[in-house]
Amino acid sequence: MKIALLGYGKMGQTIEKIAESRGHEIVARVSSPENFTLENADIAIDFSIPDSAVNHITKCFEAGIPIVSGTTGWLDSYEDMVALCKEKNGGFIYASNFSVGVNLFFEFNKKLAQIMAPHNDYKVDMTEIHHTQKLDAPSGTAITLAEGIIETTPYTAWSLAEGQSIKDNHIPITAEREGTVPGTHIINYKSDIDTIILSHEAHSRQGFAQGAVVAAEWLLGKQGNFSMRDVLGL
Incomplete structure (x- = not known):
């Protein structure tokens, strides 16, 4: 699985290590919300900042790239993103916590x-x-x-x-x-x-990061708006 990391702070770097340990490839490490490419990516994982999340999610849907988002603080726009996901036949998982x-x-x-x-x-x-x-x-x-x-x-x-x-x-x-x-x-x-x-x-960021990678593995190839309850079968 080829992953674009949207947000490359401490969480992004932890996700990178876990993803690579599970045999995945990181094809993009994005720090700027205005200028990034999704070329060669199978899926995106977004742990950025509230002001960037909607832009990241929108660009993924428009490019046909499923996205897992763990960024919080932007949920006033959540229903708009769910509607856009449906319109573009996208794949989307948002969770406030992936652990x-x-x-x-x-x-x-x-x-x-x-x-x-x-x-x-x-x-x-x-x-x-x-x-x-x-x-x-x-x-x-x-x-x-x-x-x-x-x-x-x-x-x-x-x-x-x-x-x-x-x-x-x-x-x-x-x-x-x-x-x-x-x-x-x-x-x-x-x-x-x-x-x-x-x-x-939580004792570390490991649980959040591993859960996000597991969610991305589960989402790949699916269309629709999902949650971690779907991923975990709860």
Whole structure:
């Protein structure tokens, strides 16, 4: 499989090592969103920045190149990209987190939310911790977790907790930026009596990168808009 890496920061470089170890070839390493080629690529993997993601995804669909995107912070345009994927008969996987462990964590989160929904004494809040170079807050993973809770509980939205009061029907998310932390997500269900905690701590970028390569392997030759639930058969 010949891969174009759209975004060649730390994640892109980690993906490169894992892809090559699995027998794939990197044919493009793109740092500039305005000037890049997809020539010779079978598939693209995008871990860039929010301002570049839509341009990358659009160019891939127009060139007939399937794309796996792990860039967060651009989701106001997500439905437009899904529509363009359908129009161009493209192949597309977006995930806020490609780690197999995190995607299992998403499922645990939904199940716990279903169990907790009738128990009004418990109030939910969330904390996410990432490295200081992360540009968006809260993380895409935290947003996905919040959406999983909203599906089956009285909560209707999430709010970034920055000292302001939070509506009772909003999930407060605290975003912390510390050192080189790859990613930690903590969900608390608190009552006056006790606290139930569900958490996931990434030890490195390896899980994110390997999951993205596995997703690209799965997507090659397919048309449509997919998720990591499809990739993992969840």
